[in-house]
Amino acid sequence: MNKPFSQACENNKRPILTILTKVFSKTKHVLEIGSGTGQHAVFFGHHLAHLTWQTSDLLINHQGINFWLDEAVLPNVQRPLVVDLNKAWPIPQNNLPIDGIYTANTLHIISWPLVIKFFEGIAQNLSSKASICIYGPFNYQGKFTSESNANFDSWLKDRDINSGIRDIEAILLLASSAGLNLIDDHAMPANNRLLVFSKK
Numbered sequence: 251m252n253k254p255f256s257q258a259c260e261n262n263k264r265p266i267l268t269i270l271t272k273v274f275s276k277t278k279h280v281l282e283i284g285s286g287t288g289q290h291a292v293f294f295g296h297h298l299a300h301l302t303w304q305t306s307d308l309l310i311n312h313q314g315i316n317f318w319l320d321e322a323v324l325p326n327v328q329r330p331l332v333v334d335l336n337k338a339w340p341i342p343q344n345n346l347p348i349d350g351i352y353t354a355n356t357l358h359i360i361s362w363p364l365v366i367k368f369f370e371g372i373a374q375n376l377s378s379k380a381s382i383c384i385y386g387p388f389n390y391q392g393k394f395t396s397e398s399n400a401n402f403d404s405w406l407k408d409r410d411i412n413s414g415i416r417d418i419e420a421i422l423l424l425a426s427s428a429g430l431n432l433i434d435d436h437a438m439p440a441n442n443r444l445l446v447f448s449k450k
């Protein structure tokens with residue numbers, strides 16, 4: 251089996267890194283939710299060598315992530331944990347306090363009840379003063395920000411009626427309930443956003 255590959259990750263990793271470099275400058279232990287191919291983990295882990303990057307995903311994606319980790323040989327990037335948002339988050343094997351969360355392109359894939367659980371997990375598992383970075387497309391004032399996002403949303407819902415681009419206002423309410431303050435809402439390439447929160 252070849253390493254899984256996402257062209258979108260190749261396209262967005264540098265603009266995302268520019269922001270993560272600032273946001274995670276004092277962060278020690280990042281947990282990535284939904285690592286997907288593992289491309290982001292090896293790229294960010296390589297460039298943010300001062301922190302540990304814990305990958306995670308459903309078991310079905312672990313082999314692919316491990317292919318990327320085998321090739322990269324980065325001491326600070328950890329083998330994937332099974333974090334299924336349907337279940338309680340496992341405590342990281344290395345037992346380090348998580349003070350950073352990164353997730354990309356997950357909130358429009360998982361169902362709304364799982365989005366709620368994602369924020370509950372943050373409330374339960376993160377140290378105070380943690381930084382949380384969420385990348386992906388969002389709607390503002392009930393509207394798509396581009397025609398391509400509207401088309402993407404239709405495509406998602408044809409695949410899975412429970413998926414779809416989320417309203418930023420609903421995300422901010424959940425974040426606030428989880429004890430998070432919005433620090434920045436960055437415009438990113440291809441009509442995506444990078445939301446940065448800190449835990450109160």
Ligand SMILES: C[S@@+](CC[C@H](N)C(=O)[O-])C[C@H]1O[C@@H](n2cnc3c(N)ncnc32)[C@H](O)[C@@H]1O
Nearest residue numbers: 256284285286308333334335336354355356359
């Ligand atoms: C569109 S992919 C994004 C992958 C990667 N972060 C990226 O930017 O390319 C969505 C990810 O969400 C993960 N995912 C789906 N359901 C999940 C669940 N219940 N718990 C945790 N992750 C889930 C998938 O396995 C997949 O890795």
